Amino acid sequence: MTCGLLASISTGATLLLVPRYDSRRALEMIATEQVTVFEGVPSMFTSMLTAADHSGLDFSSLRTCIAAGAAMPADVRRRFENRFGCTVLEEYGLSETSPVACLTHPGDTRRVGSLGRPIDGVEICVVDDKGCEVPVGVAGEIQIRGHNVMKGYSNLPEATEPDLSEGWLATGDTGRVDVDGHFFLVDSKKT
Numbered sequence: 001m002t003c004g005l006l007a008s009i010s011t012g013a014t015l016l017l018v019p020r021y022d023s024r025r026a027l028e029m030i031a032t033e034q035v036t037v038f039e040g041v042p043s044m045f046t047s048m049l050t051a052a053d054h055s056g057l058d059f060s061s062l063r064t065c066i067a068a069g070a071a072m073p074a075d076v077r078r079r080f081e082n083r084f085g086c087t088v089l090e091e092y093g094l095s096e097t098s099p100v101a102c103l104t105h106p107g108d109t110r111r112v113g114s115l116g117r118p119i120d121g122v123e124i125c126v127v128d129d130k131g132c133e134v135p136v137g138v139a140g141e142i143q144i145r146g147h148n149v150m151k152g153y154s155n156l157p158e159a160t161e162p163d164l165s166e167g168w169l170a171t172g173d174t175g176r177v178d179v180d181g182h183f184f185l186v187d188s189k190k191t
Helices: 002-011 023-033 042-052 074-084
Strands: 037-040 064-067 087-092 114-118 122-127 140-146 168-177 183-188
Touching: 002 037, 023 042, 037 042, 042 064, 042 074, 064 074, 074 087, 087 114, 114 122, 122 168
Parallel strands: 037 064, 064 087
Antiparallel strands: 114 183, 122 140, 140 168, 168 183
């Protein structure tokens, strides 16, 4: 919601919101209003694939979709792109990172399962249990530092201390990075 709202305001675009997600209603809005960008979580893309098969609607206006909130299954991304004729980009972040930390930048070579590379002004690293950066390809905890990282949890210093150290946010998520700086989410250990 934050990304869609801020992107729309900063570019002067129209933003369509539904009070409660319904795949059929979303597809009707895309077709009727000639929506060009759709943002959602992977389960929304899956349900839209099923609903689109029986809709008879024209989705040719759709150019770009952004998946966030969880890793997009490669098969769902491929099927969605084929069915809707658009590009699906992925992004990763948390509420504590306002909310984006990395994304598949338009024009980047996409890698199956990759969440992309850090956004401008943000550093991301993968560390072991001792806080030391791990080699490329090795899984560890994802840590993030940048202008978008929170300063702390409001009036909760005891909750902030374990998550923030020298500006680095310990996400609790397990990931890895490839040689070109593309990040991959392996698992989430926070509840």
